[in-house]
Structures are given as structure tokens and as C-alpha cells.
Amino acid sequence: MSLRSWRNSLVLVAGLTLTVAAASSCSSKETPATGSGADSGAPASNQPPVSTLFSKSITSVTVEIDYAPGAEPYVGTVKDFGDPWSLFNTNVLAIFDGKKTISFPRTLAKMEKLDDVPAKNFSNQDILDVAAAHRTEPQYSDAVAFYIVFLDGYWLDESGTEQKKVLGVSIGDTGVIGMFKPAISVPALNPTPPTELIEKIALLHFFGHAIGFVDNGVPVGPANQAHIDTENPHHCTNPSCVMSFANESPAGAAKYIIAAGMKSFGPETAVFGQECLSDARLLETKQLGQ
Ligand SMILES: [Zn+2]
Numbered sequence: 184m185s186l187r188s189w190r191n192s193l194v195l196v197a198g199l200t201l202t203v204a205a206a207s208s209c210s211s212k213e214t215p216a217t218g219s220g221a222d223s224g225a226p227a228s229n230q231p232p233v234s235t236l237f238s239k240s241i242t243s244v245t246v247e248i249d250y251a252p253g254a255e256p257y258v259g260t261v262k263d264f265g266d267p268w269s270l271f272n273t274n275v276l277a278i279f280d281g282k283k284t285i286s287f288p289r290t291l292a293k294m295e296k297l298d299d300v301p302a303k304n305f306s307n308q309d310i311l312d313v314a315a316a317h318r319t320e321p322q323y324s325d326a327v328a329f330y331i332v333f334l335d336g337y338w339l340d341e342s343g344t345e346q347k348k349v350l351g352v353s354i355g356d357t358g359v360i361g362m363f364k365p366a367i368s369v370p371a372l373n374p375t376p377p378t379e380l381i382e383k384i385a386l387l388h389f390f391g392h393a394i395g396f397v398d399n400g401v402p403v404g405p406a407n408q409a410h411i412d413t414e415n416p417h418h419c420t421n422p423s424c425v426m427s428f429a430n431e432s433p434a435g436a437a438k439y440i441i442a443a444g445m446k447s448f449g450p451e452t453a454v455f456g457q458e459c460l461s462d463a464r465l466l467e468t469k470q471l472g473q
């Protein structure tokens with residue numbers, strides 16, 4: 184289905200969809216907070232702290248992307264939308280107010296295929312093991328790198344339980360993000376937004392955790408306290424912000440796109456809310472003063 188016809192088919196059910204979304208947020212405890220808490224047991228890494236990331240000395244941000252066979256990231260354009268990687272680029276630039284250079288691969292040829300990573304479920308430690316074996320982009324005094332790996336399996340939470348409705352995970356302060364392709368690629372709603380867009384919304388959500396949102400390294404400004412989600416740590420209460428907790432699940436991310444789609448969702452759409460971006464600007468300003 185093209186994005187346009189998908190949009191049109193959703194207009195009539197929009198009211199219903201929003202009602203369902205509001206109701207499901209009450210039961211959010213059914214889904215564990217994957218977030219990126221400091222309590223994830225992640226070992227120390229050489230990932231620079233968020234305060235360094237936002238400092239003036241860091242002029243570029245590199246995102247390394249690897250994938251397991253069968254879990255290839257979506258590449259190329261989506262009908263009536265454009266290139267979803269442009270959405271990623273637009274919004275990573277927005278985090279840094281356009282002050283840093285952002286680089287990441289947009290073709291599979293420039294991402295690394297990991298032939299030794301099988302189809303299976305992954306715990307945080309399993310993902311860190313993949314990163315230890317395959318992460319190659321180093322940290323520099325003027326550049327910070329993140330590592331994203333697309334996996335052909337679901338997340339195993341801290342209790343070892345398979346979580347089929349979790350799109351990804353950002354692991355502590357390691358700069359490592361795991362993306363769970365089977366959770367991404369199976370449409371959660373009918374009609375559904377293109378899963379290519381769900382993938383990029385999820386990626387932006389978990390990248391948001393990795394760079395320190397919300398109160399996960401980037402402090403929350405005095406005027407922004409209301410956007411702290413007290414039920415789901417490190418999430419944003421603004422439902423139109425990509426850092427809202429719902430975006431960890433396929434249905435939540437799909438509903439997010441539906442809501443945004445009615446305001447002409449495209450590669451230039453800002454998905455981080457004003458509160459999250461304000462926190463980023465406050466940290467940046469603080470770093471300049473030091
Ligand atoms: Zn999250």
C-alpha cells in the first residue's frame with residue numbers, strides 16, 4: 184500500500200486509534216522499560232560521557248551500522264515519503280542543532296554484514312558481545328561514534344524472557360543499540376504505516392536514549408520537569424515526541440506515525456519534542472561555559 188492511500192485509509196479510524204492509544208498507555212507496565220538505564224549491567228566502555236558528546240570539542244558524530252543475515256536495515260526510498268534515512272539525518276542533526284557533522288551509511292554495501300551472528304534471541308550481554316567482536320569505528324578527540332546492530336531475533340529482557348513487542352534496546356552508556364528486525368518487520372496494525380518508517384522511528388527513539396534522553400545523561404532543565412515520565416524512566420511525557428515510551432513497541436510506533444502522518448509526515452518532520460531539544464540546548468550551553 185502506498186503511503187498516500189495508507190494515510191487516506193486511516194483518516195476515518197483516527198479517532199478510534201487515538202482512543203486505543205490512550206487506553207493502552209494505562210497498561211504500559213506490561214511492557215518492561217527497556218530504556219537505557221544505568222542499571223543494565225553493561226560493562227564499562229570507552230564511550231565518552233554525554234557531557235563530552237555535547238561539548239564544542241566534538242565536531243562530528245559517526246553512526247556505525249552492522250546487520251545479521253536476514254536482518255538487513257531497510258534502505259532506499261518509500262513511495263510518497265522519500266528516503267527514511269533522511270528522516271534519521273534530519274533529526275540527529277536537530278539533536279545537535281546542526282552544529283555537528285553526522286555520518287552514517289545509507290546503503291547495505293556500506294554497512295557490515297555479520298555472517299557469524301545467527302538468527303536467535305539476544306540479551307543485552309549477547310548484543311555487547313557482538314559489539315565487542317565487530318565494532319570498528321573508534322572514538323576520537325573530536326568525534327564520537329555509536330554502534331547499531333540489526334539482529335534476526337527478539338530481545339531477551341533482564342529476566343531472560345523473550346519480548347516480541349520491543350523494537351530495540353539502547354544499552355547503558357555503551358553507545359550500543361540493538362534493533363530487533365522480526366519485531367520491526369511484522370506489521371502491528373492493519374492498515375499499517377510502512378514498516379520502513381517504524382524502523383526509523385524506533386531507531387531515533389533508541390538513539391535518543393543513547394545520546395542521553397530523557398534525564399539519562401542529558402539533564403532535564405528546570406522548566407522542562409513535566410516531560411519526565413515517572414512511570415517509565417528515561418521517557419518523555421509529550422506524546423508527539425519520539426521519546427515517548429509507546430515508541431518502544433511496534434503498535435506504539437505505528438500509532439505515532441499515524442498521528443504524525445496527518446500533519447504531512449516526511450523526511451523533514453521533527454520527531455523530538457521541544458522539551459527534549461530544550462534539554463539538549465541547555466546542556467550544550469552549559470558545556471560551552473566550561
Ligand atoms: Zn525508550
Ligand SMILES: [Zn+2]
Pocket residue numbers: 410419420421424425426427455456457458459460
Ligand atoms: Zn521529548
